[in-house]
Amino acid sequence: MALRALANVKTLGRLRHQQIRGLQTFTLPDLSYDYGALEPAISGEIMQLHHQKHHQTYITNYNKALEQLDDAIAKGDASTAVKLQSAIKFNGGGHVNHSIFWKNLAPTREGGGEPPHGSLGWAIDQHFGSMEKLVAKMNAEGAAVQGSGWVWLAVDKELKRLVVETTANQDPLVTKGASLVPLVGIDVWEHAYYLQYKNVRPDYLKNIWKVINWKYASEVYEKECP
């Protein structure tokens, strides 16, 4: 059961995750690069809106839904608790997905776009034939997402196998399989590319690989498949 400590916000002010009556809320994580640092693959304008507006809104609404859920649980109000699941999944998923996405990207001069070496590179060749074939598959599936969603490279931590998967809206990858661990996620919502690429999602997908941070993907992979 959640800890019901009476602590005011000032006391906890220095913590990044605020605790109010045992409820953890969230704040917008910083990017480790400037908004313009991923150009020309992704424009600075898109990066700023995507981070400061879209991701922030998911966090704000997730926190609100969590407080309402906490309240409903405390009162034993099952009907409200169940009704809130849609807001929890959508906004919580949006927060989870975008937090991964920022780490999936890096400026070219910090390694963005450099193909993976080590065990992940080997696994990609084994499973897909080559990096180029993996990229082609992810781009085809990403372009084919009907509506809003994401395309993922994941590792199934039970089967120790690489998987390409898509999710709708802000559904997190686990909704497609409890043992799927995201390595690379690409946002294919129109807000992720429209200002720069307009309706041409395939061009966005072609170019984003120039700033994909394979170092992070390799770290996650090596943790699941040591």
Add this chain to the structure above:
Amino acid sequence: MALRTLATRKTLGALSTFPQQLRGLQTFTLPDLAYDYGALEPAISGDIMQLHHQKHHQTYITNYNKALEQLDDAIAKGDASTAVKLQSAIKFNGGGHVNHSIFWKNLAPTKEGGGDPPHGSLGWAIDQSYGSVEKLIAKMNAEGAAVQGSGWVWLAVDKELKRLVVETTANQDPLVTKGPSLVPLIGIDVWEHAYYLQYKNVRPDYLKNIWKVINWKYASEIYEKECP
């Protein structure tokens, strides 16, 4: 069963291009707008209208035609597996074509009546069901803003119950997927492509402004046909 006549495109060339018949299969072409791309400004920018019409709607039509030809082929061969697999492409692209065709008729420049509230029986029905046009708009805007991901918000009439309904659909699902007796009166596209270049992430501002160019005359005509 579809008519299987052998007619070449040249023979049929004299027929107007909408819709074309090829081995009994009707395909589709992009309908023209009744107004210029810039005529809905400042509510919706000319940039958006042009991309939305010439790129997004055209792509749904192109892909719908392709899926229809593949479906026609699968049906001719008795290939049920392929026929079923194609339903997703049919629903998405066919729905996209149906929805956008309605949408262009739902819009009109202000100098051609866009934004003028409905009079006659539709206006009365709105007041009866919602209290006022303002309350209806507030409800539609709230539901449109709350669509998670891509979709549409609709004002519809249930032709069985003779009742107005506000409904939302996901992606390009046509309104009938929410009820076979629902007839769309007004649909508002809340996909990001419908507003992002102008309103960025602020979908509520787009929804607030689009009512200035909503063509209530068309909605009234449809309503009066279903509820005479």
